[in-house]
Amino acid sequence: VEASQRLWVAVDLAVFTVERGRLQLLLIQMKRAPFTGRWALPGGRIGARETVEEAAERELEEKTSLTRVYLEQLYTFSSPDRDPAGRCLSVAHMALIPPGRPLAHTAKYAAIGWFPVEKLPPLAFDNAEIARYAIERLRAKLAYTNVAYSLLPERFPLAELQRAYEAILGRRLDPRNFRKRIVAMGLVEETGELKAGGAHRPARLFRFTLREPVEMPVLA
Amino acid sequence: VEASQRLWVAVDLAVFTVERGRLQLLLIQMKRAPFTGRWALPGGRIGARETVEEAAERELEEKTSLTRVYLEQLYTFSSPDRDPAGRCLSVAHMALIPPGRPLAHTAKYAAIGWFPVEKLPPLAFDNAEIARYAIERLRAKLAYTNVAYSLLPERFPLAELQRAYEAILGRRLDPRNFRKRIVAMGLVEETGELKAGGAHRPARLFRFTLREPVEMPVLA
């Protein structure tokens, strides 16, 4: 509509994990004005020769040193006022990572940490809206794909998978029906191993039969 | 990652309608090199003070003089080489319009027209990929929302709604089951009118109870 103006494109990441039965979102704390001390989604500008997905992957690797996890483009947020510093579009992505990853603390940010999605602090820019959108999408996605594989370690007891589903969906599931469906569907397979060191009856360990995203109706 | 470079953001629109039992996509024919004569999705750069959704709405109104139709952001395509003229991101959108709209022929394009989605001509840029993506999304969306309201005139016989579903899903549906579900769900209501001028038994005319997008499981 008009000639090029100063405009840039960033990616923002909603990185999720499930820890202690809670769905957690990764946030960084900003150092600079106008949002000094505010928490925000990790992200950054796209490079000259990369796609937004590649930029998101790079950003994720910087923060968690993870590759090969589930990473999906979500939505592009483009309100002209979303960044007080100028016209900036944000292409939001969602990533799912297994629990217990060490996080990279860089000098660019004051802090980095996990927050349960029910108790997020106030966020910078329009990041609260992006986070809401990502959570909603994750809930929907979980029901009809196998993306949960990215949220769990390689081997895990079935009850842990169930707890991940419950944490994300925000409701309790019946263990008999859960096991029946997951097994009948061939989503997981037994490894033959047992979980050691538990204080109680040891659980059988399972693994996902597929570790790439597939559409399949997992829950009703 | 590096300082601002020359970069711009455009919107591309996948505008669909259903006509003569076929799902049709709106294309324009380009005048300028390097894609002279090639067909492409309608689209254009975003303005300084508008969101990408507003840009898409504006673009749609220019081509079809329609407002208040179903319009949804789909995905951002960002391959660094997608436009030979320079770095250009495209935020793809999908729009659904009722059949029989006159199209605006402007001097910017050589031609504008509808193409059945099974027989698209070669497209400029990465528009073939965008079109594939949009068709897939439309199929999925139709099954769990009421967005079909945007594809039909205000009053219509149920058989016409069924033909729209069949055209988009690419398979035949049973008329008894279709009518049962659609009516039971309260998706449409009778107007009491009959279709005049048909050569055969006149059909009852229905209208949608809702003319805004709602998630509801419409088909299996």
Added chain:
DNA sequence: GCAAAAGTGTTGTCGGTACACCCATGC
């Protein structure tokens, strides 16, 4: 032996699919 989590089957209901014939009109 008791506390704690793991693991297991059956039954009822609902929704979806399959399927074939009569109806109203124009010509």
Added chain:
DNA sequence: GCATGGGTGTACCGACAACACTTTTGC
């Protein structure tokens, strides 16, 4: 009266939800 599309009901089947007790271990 016939050709054409409009309009209707039933029966079967599979998927999902509800539901309570036994097993294995550590202490």
